[in-house]
Amino acid sequence: MLKEERQERELVDRLVLKEPSAWKELYDAYAGNLSVVGSRYLREKEDVRDILQNSFIKMFHSMASFEFRGKGSLRAWMTQIMVHESLKHLKQQAKLDFTTDVAEVADFVSEEEPDLELFTQKELLGLIQSLPLGYRTVFNLYVFEQKSHKEIAMLLGIKESSSASQYHRAKQVLMDKLTELKTLKLDAT
């Protein structure tokens, strides 16, 4: 554990010095995971690619401001940048719409909690990506980035109550999709 932390700190030191080998190491270590982070927000692969590129450029130029706070802090910092860039992209594209699909999903009520062991990571990611954009964005921010509704409201420029309702509906849709997929899997077996 300490060794890993020391290695991460050393990597950070080299990154600050802008050593190309260190940045290649960082890319190899985290680009895959950051791609997943981007894919949670953006469906298009090209968009994910652009966001990932912008994020690395931003990291490169603001590395000196990064403060190492133990193991995992680097990854958290990078993820934060990736999420921020994704949201910026969505805002620029004016893709965020928090009024759509509300009526459509209002009737979905599922109290069942599907066993997540039945699903692969790719399947889970696919289901999240299939959520309407507004739901998906709020759901990702609340569940994966662990933001409060107040923070989400500030980030997206919406009301706090709107964020809560979006999240509520997002999880209803997701539960329904998971249940549906589970049924399909059970039928297949």
Place this chain on the structure above:
Amino acid sequence: MNHKWLERLRNQLKDHEEAPPQGLWQELEKELFKPAQKKGIVLYTEQVKRNMLLFYRSYESRAAAFAGLLLASLFVWTYVKQSNHSDKPQVAYQQSRGEASRIIQAPLDSMNVLNQTSGRELGTLSAMESTIRMDSDLLKVEAADSLKNQQPAFGNLKKSAFNDRRLMNPQVLVSQKLGIPTPAKLKIQEVQAKRRQLRSTGAEVLRRSACCSNINFRHELGNSDADGKCTSRHRPTPGECTFSGSC
């Protein structure tokens, strides 16, 4: 859907990875590292710094610095010398317990400065100036007497005095040769009487004037005894003027 289920969902996707977009690193490498080389600003700056460092360390730079220093010194020396030669140097002695102790050349024009700065004391100063002249003569006489006592033969004096640059003033030698008769004593009495008179009227002015008159010794400012003689003294650098304040 409780929080534990959501946490499990989060943890399940936490380590999920996808293959990063192909060719992205090559693009990033170009974007992040090549621009710095293309711009060349950093490298140029480093090169310039390196060249400057090499120049500082080189013999040429040292020679240039030394030449500059030499020129500056020459200029200062010339300036000081000119300022000394522009004034008429006066040589005087001060007798200290029977010994002709020191002799220092210095411009008496500093008295003029004093006159300019204190216009209200003009009358007193003009009287004082004459006193100073007499005082200066008196000192010469006293010094010559002293030399005469110590050096009975002119030849001996010649040997020792001529080796000493301070005794090369012809006035001193003439006084020595002539033996300076009793009129000097008369002058002493006359000067002392004037001193007493001035002391009674304005001790402060006298003290200052005495201090300033004894420029042979270039006294430090503000140090003078009750008789108006400066108590501390130091050898001034050529051209130095210490008569800017109260003495």
